[in-house]
Amino acid sequence: MKTIKHIFALVAFTIFAVACSKDDPIVVNQEEVITTLTLTLTPESGNIITLRSYDLDGSDGPNPPVISISGSLAANTTYIGSVEVLNETESPAEDVTIEVIDEGEEHQFFYTFTNSIGTVAYTDTDNDENPIGVTFTLTTAAAGSGDLTVTLIHEPAKSAADVKSGSITNAGGETDVEATFSLTVQ
Amino acid sequence: MIKKICFCVLVSCIFTTTIAQNCQFSFNGKISDFHDDSPIIGASIQIEGENKFATTDFDGFFEFQNICAGKYTLIVNHVACETKRVRFNVTENTFKEISLEHHIEDLEEVIVTSTNKTTSNTIQSTKIDRKTIDEFSGESLGDALKNVSGVSSLNTGNTIVKPIINGLHSSRIIVMANGVRLQDQDWGIEHAPNIDINNADRITVIKGTNSLEFGGDAIGGVIVLEPTKYFLKDRIYGKTILGLQSNGKGGNLHTNIVKTTEKGWFYNGKATLKRFGDFHSPNYNLTNTGLNSEAFSLLTGVKKFEKGFTVDYSFINNKIGIFRASHIGNIDDLVTAINSKQPQIIENFSYDIVSPRQEIKHHIFKVDYYQRFKNSGKLEVQYDFQKNERFEFDVRVGDDKNKAAIDLNLKTHAISANFNFDSNSNKTYKVGFKGVYQNNFANPETGVRRLIPDYDKFDAGFFAIGNFILNLKTTFNVGLRYDFNYINAKKFYIKTRWIERGYDTQFNDLIIGDFNTQWLVNPTFRFHNLSASAGIHHYFNDKTAVLFNYGLSSRAPNASELFSDGLHHSAARIELGNLAMQQEVSHRVSATYAYKTSKTKISVEAFFNTIQNFIYLAPIGTEQTIRGAFPVWNYKKTNANLFGFDFTWQQKLNEAFSFSNKSSLIYGYETKNKRDLIDIPAPNFRNSLQYKNENWHQLGVRLESEFVLQQNNFPDNNFSTFLPSQKTIAFVDISSTPKSYHLLNLQTDVVFHLSKKTDLHISATISNLLNINYRDYLNRIRFFADDLGRNYALQLKINY
Numbered sequence: 001m002k003t004i005k006h007i008f009a010l011v012a013f014t015i016f017a018v019a020c021s022k023d024d025p026i027v028v029n030q031e032e033v034i035t036t037l038t039l040t041l042t043p044e045s046g047n048i049i050t051l052r053s054y055d056l057d058g059s060d061g062p063n064p065p066v067i068s069i070s071g072s073l074a075a076n077t078t079y080i081g082s083v084e085v086l087n088e089t090e091s092p093a094e095d096v097t098i099e100v101i102d103e104g105e106e107h108q109f110f111y112t113f114t115n116s117i118g119t120v121a122y123t124d125t126d127n128d129e130n131p132i133g134v135t136f137t138l139t140t141a142a143a144g145s146g147d148l149t150v151t152l153i154h155e156p157a158k159s160a161a162d163v164k165s166g167s168i169t170n171a172g173g174e175t176d177v178e179a180t181f182s183l184t185v186q
Numbered sequence: 187m188i189k190k191i192c193f194c195v196l197v198s199c200i201f202t203t204t205i206a207q208n209c210q211f212s213f214n215g216k217i218s219d220f221h222d223d224s225p226i227i228g229a230s231i232q233i234e235g236e237n238k239f240a241t242t243d244f245d246g247f248f249e250f251q252n253i254c255a256g257k258y259t260l261i262v263n264h265v266a267c268e269t270k271r272v273r274f275n276v277t278e279n280t281f282k283e284i285s286l287e288h289h290i291e292d293l294e295e296v297i298v299t300s301t302n303k304t305t306s307n308t309i310q311s312t313k314i315d316r317k318t319i320d321e322f323s324g325e326s327l328g329d330a331l332k333n334v335s336g337v338s339s340l341n342t343g344n345t346i347v348k349p350i351i352n353g354l355h356s357s358r359i360i361v362m363a364n365g366v367r368l369q370d371q372d373w374g375i376e377h378a379p380n381i382d383i384n385n386a387d388r389i390t391v392i393k394g395t396n397s398l399e400f401g402g403d404a405i406g407g408v409i410v411l412e413p414t415k416y417f418l419k420d421r422i423y424g425k426t427i428l429g430l431q432s433n434g435k436g437g438n439l440h441t442n443i444v445k446t447t448e449k450g451w452f453y454n455g456k457a458t459l460k461r462f463g464d465f466h467s468p469n470y471n472l473t474n475t476g477l478n479s480e481a482f483s484l485l486t487g488v489k490k491f492e493k494g495f496t497v498d499y500s501f502i503n504n505k506i507g508i509f510r511a512s513h514i515g516n517i518d519d520l521v522t523a524i525n526s527k528q529p530q531i532i533e534n535f536s537y538d539i540v541s542p543r544q545e546i547k548h549h550i551f552k553v554d555y556y557q558r559f560k561n562s563g564k565l566e567v568q569y570d571f572q573k574n575e576r577f578e579f580d581v582r583v584g585d586d587k588n589k590a591a592i593d594l595n596l597k598t599h600a601i602s603a604n605f606n607f608d609s610n611s612n613k614t615y616k617v618g619f620k621g622v623y624q625n626n627f628a629n630p631e632t633g634v635r636r637l638i639p640d641y642d643k644f645d646a647g648f649f650a651i652g653n654f655i656l657n658l659k660t661t662f663n664v665g666l667r668y669d670f671n672y673i674n675a676k677k678f679y680i681k682t683r684w685i686e687r688g689y690d691t692q693f694n695d696l697i698i699g700d701f702n703t704q705w706l707v708n709p710t711f712r713f714h715n716l717s718a719s720a721g722i723h724h725y726f727n728d729k730t731a732v733l734f735n736y737g738l739s740s741r742a743p744n745a746s747e748l749f750s751d752g753l754h755h756s757a758a759r760i761e762l763g764n765l766a767m768q769q770e771v772s773h774r775v776s777a778t779y780a781y782k783t784s785k786t787k788i789s790v791e792a793f794f795n796t797i798q799n800f801i802y803l804a805p806i807g808t809e810q811t812i813r814g815a816f817p818v819w820n821y822k823k824t825n826a827n828l829f830g831f832d833f834t835w836q837q838k839l840n841e842a843f844s845f846s847n848k849s850s851l852i853y854g855y856e857t858k859n860k861r862d863l864i865d866i867p868a869p870n871f872r873n874s875l876q877y878k879n880e881n882w883h884q885l886g887v888r889l890e891s892e893f894v895l896q897q898n899n900f901p902d903n904n905f906s907t908f909l910p911s912q913k914t915i916a917f918v919d920i921s922s923t924p925k926s927y928h929l930l931n932l933q934t935d936v937v938f939h940l941s942k943k944t945d946l947h948i949s950a951t952i953s954n955l956l957n958i959n960y961r962d963y964l965n966r967i968r969f970f971a972d973d974l975g976r977n978y979a980l981q982l983k984i985n986y
Contacts, residue, residue, distance in 0.1 A: 025640045025676050026630045027701045034812060055812035057703065060635055060752040060760070062686035064810035089703050106583070114913045147913065155583045174583055175515050178814035 029089065033058045034096055036086040037150060037179050041079035041138055047071055049079070051148070053179035056088065065179065072184040073118070079138045081120070083109055085152065085177060100152070101134055107176075108156045109133030110168040115146030117185050120166055130158040131166070145184045152177040209254035213274075214658065215282040216246045217262065224315060226286050227784075229264040244784035247728065262286070279658055308653075308663035308721030308735055310393040310778055310791055319386055320983060321949070324429040324438035324460060327361075327383045331409065334391045335848040336791065336832035338867040341965040342376040344465060344974055345477045345506050346544075349379070350964070352393055352793055353828045353852045353866050354406030357744045358770075362400055362410045364498060366552050369598040369624065370574045371638075373746035375803070376966065379409075380548035380574065382481035382502050384427075384440045384458045386411035393832075394774045394793065395719060395737030398649045398667040399604065399618060402717030403741035405772040405797065413498075414444065416452040416489055421445070423943075425985045433977035434476070435535065436462030450490045457482040463537040464507075468957045468975035473533045474510040474540055479503065493557040504546045507539040512970045513581045514758040516814035518909050520969075521916045529971045545577040545590075563607040563614075572598045586633060593629035594638060598622060612655040620647045626745065635752050637761065638745050639677035646670045651719075659725040663735075669715040671742045677749055678704045693765055711748070713769050715740035733778040743767035747801050747821045760809055760818045767823060772797045785838040792831050800826035800856075804864050805903045805920050815907055817920070826863055828854040842879060848872040853899060861901045868897035868923070868963055883936040890931040897923040897963045924968055927960035929953070940984075947983040952976065 035058060039051040047070075055065035073079070087094040100107045104126030110133065111120035118140045122131035153173040156163060160170035217226045225246025232239050233250065236258075240248040253276050260272045262284065272284060312334045322330035328339040328347025340348040340355050348355055361368040361379050363386075370380045392408040400408050424443035431437060438460040445453045460479040465472050483500035511529035514520045523530060554568040578592035604618025622645040628636040651665035676698075684690055684705055699706030721735030750763035776793035801823050808815040830852030837845045849871045854863035874890040903921045908914075935949035957976040961968040 024699065024706060025628070025636075025678075027678055027704060027706070028630045028633065028635050029702075030633070030635055037812070053812060057680050057682040059811040059813040059816070061680045061682045061703075061811070062809055063682045065812045112913075149913075174581070175814050177812055178516070179812065 030058055030060060033087050033089055034085045034152075034177050035088040036084075036093075037152075037177050038084045038086070039081060039150060039181075040084070041073070041081050043074065043077050043079050046074055046077070049073060051150075051179075051181045051183075053150075053177075053181075054088075058089070067179065067181060069181055069183065072186050073140050075140055075143045075185050077140050079140075081136045081138045083134055083136075083150065097134060101132065104132045105130070105158075106155050107132060108153055108158060108163070108171065109136075110149075110151045110153065110166060110171065111136070111138070112149045112151070112168060113146055115144055117141055117144050117146035117183060118148070122166065128158070130164055133166075140185045143186045145182070147180050147182050149178065149180045151175060151179075209252055211253045211255065211276050211279050212658070213250040213253045213276060213280050213282070215248055215280075215284060217242050217248065217264075217284050217286055218246050224313075226264060229262055229286070232261040232263070234259040234261055243728070245782050260284075281655075281658060308661055308723045308733060309396040310733070310735070310776055310793075312391045312393075314389040314391070316387055319383060319389065320427060320947075321981070323384055323427045323440050323458075323981070323983075324431065324979075325383070327379050327381055327389075327409070327411075330383055330389065331391060333848075335789075335834045335872075336393060336830070336850045336852075337391055338850075338870065338964060340375060340865065341962065341967075342378075343472070343475050343507075343509050343512075343965070343967050345462070345475065346376055346378045346508075348375070348377070349409060350865075350867060351391065351407035351409075352795070352830060352832075353854050353863070354795075355865075358404065358406035358741060360401045360404040360408045362408060363550065364411060364413045364500070364552065365554060365568060366550055366570045366572065367401065367600065368550075369572050369596060369600075369622075370546075370548055371576055371594060371596055373744040376508075376544075377576075380502055380504065380546055381411065382456075382458050382479075382483075382500075383411075384442070384481070385413070385456060385483055385500060387414040388412045393791070394735070394776055394795070395717060395739035395772065396663075396665070396721055396735050398651055398665040398717055398719055399616060402647065402649075402667040402669045402715055402739055405739050405741055405770060405774075405795070413485070414442075414454060416444065416446045416454075418448055418450055418489075419446055420448050423986065425983060427981065427983045429979060429981045431462075431977055431979040433974055434462035434465045435537075436460070436476075450488045450494065452485075452487060452489060454485040455483070461537070464535050466535070466975055467972035468954075468959050469972065470528060470532050471535055472509055472971055472974075473529070473531055473536075474507040474538075474543070476507045476537055476539045478505040478539065491558065493555070495553065495555040498550070498552040500550045502546075502548050504544070505539055506544045506546075508542040508544065509967045509971060510540070510542070512967045513542050516758070516816055517808055517907050517918070518814065520758070520817060520920075521907075521909060521918055524919060524969050541579040541581045541587075543579045545579070547573075547575040549573040561609050563605060563609055565603070565605050567601075567603045569599075569601050571600075572596075574598075590629075590632055591634045592637060593632050595627040595629065596624065597627075598624045614653045616649075616651045616653075618649050621645070635678065635680075637750055637752055637754055639675045639749050641673055641675035641745060641749075643674075644670075644672040661723045663719070663721045663723075665719045667717045669713075669717070669740075671711070671713040671715065673709075673711040673742075673745075673748075675709050675745070675749060676706065677709065677751075678706055679751060680704055683751060687762070687764070689765060709748075709765055711742070713740075713742035715742060715769060729781055729783055731780045731782075733780070735776055737772070737774045737776075739772050739774075741770045741772075743769065743801060750821065753816060758816065759805075760816050761803065761821075762818065763821045764823075767801060767821070768799045770797055770799050770801060787834075787836040789834045790831065791833075792829075794829040795827070796857075797826045797828070799823045800863075802826075802864060804901065805905070807905045808907045817918070824856045825858055826854060826856055828852065828863070828866075842877055844876045844878070846872075846874050846876070855899070862899040864901050864903070865964060866897065866899065868926075869895045883938055886933075886935050888933045890933070892929040892931065894927055894962065896926040900963075920969075923963045924961035927958065927962075929958065929960070930955040943986060945985045947981075947985075949981045949983075951979040951981075953979070 037053045041049040050070045052068045053065045057063050085096040120136050124135045154176045156171040156173040163171050217229045229242045242248045326347045328349045331337045331349045338350045390410040397408045422445045427440040429438045440458045442456045458481040462477045465475045481502040485498045487496035488494050511531040552570040556566045558564045574596040576594045577590040580591035600622045602620040607615040624643040626641050647669040649667035654662045696707040697705045698708045717739040719737045723733045725731045748763050750761040754761045774795040779790045781788040806820045809818050833849040835847045851869045854866040871893045877887040879885040909916045931953045933951040938946045954976045959972045
């Protein structure tokens with residue numbers, strides 16, 4: 001009696017289990033991935049400088065971003081700057097900068113220096129007349145060395161103290177990109 | 187009544203063997219409460235027609251000496267109960283447990299049933315009765331279990347409470363809810379059991395592995411929630427509990443209605459509602475810590491002595507806020523949070539539950555059937571289905587704001603059958619089989635890479651347990667179980683992660699698809715697990731008893747330990763599993779010394795548990811990404827030893843006052859690296875002083891002290907990391923433990939008899955009486971905020 005029940009149960013179970021095979025799962029490509037941040041600094045005369053942070057495996061992958069800096073900056077010089085963010089996991093690469101500008105009220109780039117090697121002034125605005133930071137001017141100080149950290153914040157509190165002038169301290173929001181470049185000014 | 191006598195006669199028949207005239211037998215027994223096995227004290231027992239009387243002692247035991255073989259009728263008498271008769275048959279030295287239906291709370295008439303189960307228990311177990319469960323009606327299972335010495339909890343705030351038994355938690359603990367093994371993604375540290383505590387009539391905590399009928403992988407222990415027992419009687423009864431509390435400005439409402447019939451049918455409906463807003467610590471509001479919970483269950487069936495069945499459906503829907511300030515972006519935020527003495531985000535009180543939050547729905551459907559076979563035993567068969575839907579909402583921006591970051595759907599079908607050969611009460615055997623099919627579906631709509639992949643899992647288990655009453659004083663128990671697990675998963679790995687994990691040298695043959703930056707892989711696992719148990723219980727005399735047991739158990743790694751890979755958004759950390767994980771194998775030896783007199787009850791439990799391939803999650807540093815640095819938590823394996831003592835002492839000081847102490851000490855370390863284990867509960871001591879006045883509305887007053895020491899044995903996983911926004915290298919103290927703390931709680935309760943059938947219980951409780959600031963090592967929000975401040979709670983309970 002008992003054995004029969006066991007066998008019956010086992011058979012029912014097996015039939016049920018076999019009936020449940022499935023197709024392959026759908027791949028999830030992380031949304032709003034940014035793999036590449038490129039800063040282009042153009043002086044009135046002299047070499048154009050590019051700063052690049054490239055992380056093909058994004059925020060989930062183990063590899064750290066690859067930082068490349070094309071050269072050193074000239075002292076006491078004003079550069080016209082622009083920033084570009086790309087998603088290079090897609091082909092052709094998706095230019096996320098366009099989305100950042102379209103949703104300008106929800107984004108802002110911040111440029112933070114160590115050792116006071118330079119300053120940045122925003123030259124663009126969103127629909128609320130607040131800065132986005134895709135274009136800017138960068139003015140170097142006297143010769144020296146230090147770091148520039150570029151941060152793209154999603155949903156910053158643009159009305160908070162000093163945020164419009166470029167201070168990240170009170171910005172809040174969520175970090176989409178954070179890249180640090182070690183610069184030499186000479 | 188006739189039925190009951192017939193029932194008893196039937197029981198007696200089972201025992202009947204050859205009768206010889208011999209007057210040297212002893213007849214011992216125990217009278218206990220049918221509901222919770224608590225001893226009934228001071229019951230008088232008379233053998234009808236003979237001038238022999240006995241009275242039960244503090245533990246419900248009674249004894250007759252020099253009994254002749256033959257048939258007798260026992261007359262059991264107890265205050266507030268009608269006189270009842272039980273027939274029995276003496277052919278040898280006999281021990282009998284008689285359960286009295288003695289719950290004044292729900293049944294005014296007493297029913298005597300006779301059972302042939304042994305009282306000697308060879309496993310370390312502790313019971314929580316319904317009175318205590320009702321006290322915790324508005325809280326969680328994990329909170330109530332802390333009443334058991336050696337049980338603590340791993341918290342995420344105060345609404346997500348995961349039980350820890352002797353230092354072990356998550357997949358190492360089996361939760362049995364009404365005969366169903368709960369399958370609710372218990373692997374995660376922030377995944378508490380999805381169960382309404384009000385569904386249980388009694389809870390048993392079994393420490394260690396010696397309960398093989400539930401599973402072979404319970405290295406930590408088993409929590410058994412037992413359902414209400416029904417009686418063959420035409421009646422309708424119920425209870426309603428209303429709780430209100432100041433902290434969280436909320437409350438809970440529970441109603442339970444039962445209808446039973448003389449023919450054996452029963453119908454039971456239960457519903458529970460909980461609503462809480464933000465809780466608060468002594469100094470500030472804990473933003474987004476509210477809870478909304480709805481649960482109900484419907485149950486029907488027939489219960490007769492020979493056969494019966496149950497159909498049961500239960501559902502719980504929890505919406506649980508996760509402390510807002512515990513959401514961190516990247517490592518900068520974590521350092522800021524740890525170094526700051528108070529939360530980064532404090533908003534005004536609100537009932538709103540925003541992100542981060544969990545939304546969990548859990549369904550359990552069960553049918554079971556049993557039949558007794560004369561002179562052999564009882565067959566039980568069961569099918570159950572569970573569906574667990576889990577959503578974790580992270581703080582997301584833009585279009586994804588209201589989209590879950592984790593969306594898992596776990597379905598489990600289980601069938602089981604077992605047979606209990608109990609015709610000879612001195613030698614009982616139980617054999618059983620269980621088959622489980624489980625499917626996990628991780629919804630890709632989240633737009634977040636899956637932390638846990640899609641998988642199918644099959645389990646099959648067989649067990650055999652023997653229980654032997656060697657003599658009046660000694661019981662021996664032995665069991666063996668085999669389990670087979672098969673896991674078939676389909677998972678995407680980022681190619682660089684595949685290499686970083688070293689899988690390219692071991693597992694490249696698992697790759698079945700190339701998706702640009704990701705591989706689709708199809709890992710399959712087969713695990714053969716053997717578990718065994720042996721225990722012996724011995725009474726030295728009527729006061730002293732000892733218990734020794736040994737348990738071997740094997741646990742296959744869970745989905746999280748094998749497959750975790752990627753950013754766990756709600757925890758802002760990268761969690762990494764390992765495909766090469768092997769099963770944990772535990773050897774546990776334990777001993778219990780128990781001493782009981784009418785005034786004193788002492789229990790000392792000791793255990794030593796050595797675990798091969800012990801799997802744990804610990805921080806290992808940071809990983810730099812284009813979004814900044816994130817802390818990385820890695821599943822590691824090691825060989826670990828845990829040992830400890832659990833101590834319980836209950837002392838009656840006089841008629842009115844009693845005192846109790848529950849203490850537990852535990853130490854856990856890695857044998858190879860000579861390092862302490864992470865997340866081991868600190869030494870803790872619970873003392874309480876209780877006043878009881880039976881003459882004035884059963885007035886009770888209890889002052890409780892809860893003293894938790896600082897955990898000094900912890901592994902140092904601290905690391906340093908560069909913080910670009912602060913331009914410094916910061917030291918991340920992720921390991922140091924909070925200071926010791928001492929809480930006082932005051933509780934008082936009274937009972938009013940409103941009518942013959944209606945009781946009103948009123949209780950008032952103040953917890954954290956002195957409103958002290960404290961943080962607990964085993965609360966994940968300890969990095970961010972203090973624990974709960976003072977709380978005033980009022981509970982009304984009506985039995986009708």
